[in-house]
Amino acid sequence: MVRFLASTTTACLLGCASAFTPTATTAVSPRGSLALRSSSKTSSQLHASNNPLGEQIGAAATTALLSIGLLATPLMGMPMSAHAGDTGASTAANSKITTGGASTLQSGRTIAITRGVNLDNSNFKGQNLKGVAFQQSIVRDTNFQGANLVGASFFDATLDGSNFEDADMSLCNLEMAQLNRANMKNAVAREMYVSGATLFEGIKDIEGSDWSETQLRKDQQKYLCNHPTAKGTNPVTGVETRESLMCLD
DSSP: OHHHHHHHHHHHHHHHHHHTSOOEEEEEOTTSOEEEEESOHHHHHHHHHHOHHHHHHHHHHHHHHHHHHHHHHHHHTOOOOOOOSSOTTSSGGGOSOTTTOOOEEETTEEEOSOOSOBOTTOBOTTOBOTTOBOTTOBOTTOBOTTOBOTTOBOTTOBOTTOBOTTOBOTTOBOTTOBOTTOBOTTOBOTTOBOOTTOBOTTOOBOTTOBOTTOOOOHHHHHHHHTSTTOOSBOTTTOOBHHHHTTOOO
């Protein structure tokens, strides 16, 4: 794309510059050889003497085009950035997920640049996805096991069957997310943002998960407390699952 723009700019530059260059025509001499013949001398003289404004406009336009060409030329040799290391969404080079994910960092805020991205069956095991946004994306049967998802956003995302075992989901945004068949075993789910529209119904496993400071709606809290896997202690924080859910035992 960059080379296309640079080539287009060069073509425009050459074409426009020629518009302000005295034209020449090819003529055949009496002997049959080719010769260049300038445009009418009278016309050239009239142009030079009677149209100084045209010359000024032409010079200004040519200068502007040359400036554009100089700006575009360095882009032709510019290499594409490789993904940065484990820095989540904090680096511009790592602002997009390799498989088509949806985030970038701008002025200190993580914002989605794409929506409705299909990330089904992706593998993000153990990756640093801190601050990455998956807004309104389809993320079914995806592996986030052991991943750093601190501050990540799954707003209105479909997470059916995804594996969050041992993942750090602290400060995650799960507003309007759907977690049917999702595995949150041993996940750190502290201070997550959820809403009444967040669907935990059908969640597969929450054993050993820590929900401390996550404000759940009463019916959501009751559902999770009554889940057969609502037991155990989180291996990272040492907090019991039922205690973090404030279950009435």
